[in-house]
Amino acid sequence: MGADQKVVFVLELIVAIGPLAVYFLALGLLNSRPHPYLIGLRADFLLLSIAFFPLMVVPLAALAARGWLGSWFGGVAAMALVLWWAIQSGLGSGWVIYNIDGRHCLDAVGRACRRLGWETTEVGERIVVTSPKLEIQISTFSILRNVTLNVTISDGHELPGEVDRLGEALARELDAEALLPSPTGAGLVMVGSILLAVPMGYLAHHVEAVVEVVRRIFLA
Known part of the structure; x- marks a missing residue:
């Protein structure tokens, strides 16, 4: 493998x-x-897309650049964009709360509703x-804590004004929630550090090739 390829x-x-x-x-820092x-x-979905899309797109683009995918790359990319647009368009009103479990979240939402003077009934995870x-549907993803x-109304429509009020009240309740450091946070930081070490390690191993390419660019 030549310097350029490296x-x-x-x-x-x-x-x-x-x-x-x-x-x-x-995520690790948030959970700490x-x-x-x-x-x-929607903001959470956008950040998730920014994090994972390059991992899917870069290998496909590399294969396409080497002529291994032929005309398939354009079709796959178009399908991925359509799927992404469909998912984000289908997102309703709501939030993602990090560094919390389902039970504490239910309690915080209940307190926020009472702060607004709303009467609530807890039905499972709703x-x-x-x-x-x-109706406030709660879905827990324990791996990422x-x-x-x-949030919707009973007939499926949204109430943006009421949702905004609930979000503000919930944010105040969460700010008052005191938590101990989570092992999940340390684990996620470790995962991120390992992932970051892969390209950095390869860069350090082939720094001479990088220097050579940079030198050729400036001396061209």
Whole structure:
């Protein structure tokens, strides 16, 4: 493998794995905070896309550049974009809360509703609000220690004004929630560090090739 190919491979590794490593590092730091962290559903999906898309796109682009995919790359890329657009368009109102478990999340949502003067009923992993007629569906993802909240009214439509009020009240409740450091946070930081070490290690191993290519560029 020549110097040019080594540098290209290093760049491909950095672009493919770098965002994912930063994503896991950020998750680890969020799960190490003394309070839960609230983020909008669409914003969370966008960050997730930024983290994982390069890992899927870069290998396909590399194969296409070497002529191994033929005309398939354009079709696969178009299908991926359509799927991404369909998913993000289908997202309703809600949030993702990091550094919290399902039970604490249910309690925090209940307190936020009472702060707003709403009467609630807890039904499994749902909180039903009598007036306004909201339903808050809670989905727990224990591996990353986060909880997703989807908010709708009973007939499936959204109430943006009421959802915004609930979000503000919930944010205040979460700020008052005191938590101990989570082992999940340390584990995610470790995963992110390992992922980041892969391209950095390869870069350090082939630094002479990088220097040679840079020298040729400036002396051209």
